[in-house]
Amino acid sequence: MGDFAEIDEATLVARAKNRDPASFELLVRRYQRRIYTLCLRMLNGASGEAEDVTQDVFVTAWRRLPEIRCNEAFSSWLYKAATNKCLTILQRRKPTAVLDDGRELAETSIEGDPGRAAAGTEAMKALALALQQLPPPQRACWLLREVHGRSYNEIAELLETSPAAVRGRIARARAELAEVMKPWR
Template identity: 75%
Template sequence: MSGGTTALVELDEATLVARARDRDPASFELLVRRYQRRIYTLCLRMLNGASGEAEDIAQETFVTAWRRLPEIQNDAAFGGWLYRTATNKCLTVLQRRRPTVDLDEDHPAADGDPARTAGTSAAMSALSEALRQLPPQQRACWLLREVHGRSYHEIAELVGTTPTAVRGRIARARAELAEVMKPWR
């Protein structure tokens, strides 16, 4: 990294967004680096493990961000805007096809113990299958809350509903997932 890029890394998000809006590619590149893995992982999980499709949507999300930067009113809200854009793109894709999910990617083998590894693998497969069965809006709310740590209010904004509706979707998703996961408790 050059000295100028190192200085950019230390800037807060709002400053990077403002600079990127002024068409500073180095600032936008840093924003992409900060969010790339999170947005890709969200897309991958929402699209049920379709990595090529997740890569495409994540890339589309950042292309859209570059094009629409001037429309973002609050520079500090950039991350939420990215999540909303990616979520909406994924929901559009899911409306066109039957869902499948795989969460195993982020879960390494359990400390070399074959029995424990098999149990963990079976539990993750059961969770993935249970997530496949959830309606896309429920799955989106659950993933945004449980995997990505978003607040109810933020999820409501991301999926275009109320915090109360988000709580309801997450509660139903948790109940369904808890029932399926009883054997692994």
């Protein structure tokens, strides 16, 4: 099938709708890490739950492929399904603090200078803990915008709210995170 990066999403989705497992596998390979990372961060570092949600999202996607009307909307559908599943889990969960060791976020730390890398890792841990303190809807909006690069309109559509509500949630999240991260500036 060649390099899957060269095949556009709409073509892969169209082929997968025709029950081509190789095309669906390429879609999974393209989006699995992104969806897992979103789930991991939304679920406060609970890797087992994040893996379960990620797997469930792709199993559901395979089953519901014929319902996706616009082939280009597949990634949006994945983000929406993952976000909604995570929010449902968080609503059912008793308030607990699951500590994230920061490994996923620390991937962006500065290499080559051990002192700066250690400080960067500590900052990433602080950011992970600060994200855990955000209300789930704010965390979802912030992650979808800042980490996954989704537009305000797309986030509003994913979370079934208005772009103004998304902007407000992101602004509050940014303010809270900026306050917590002051020592790391």
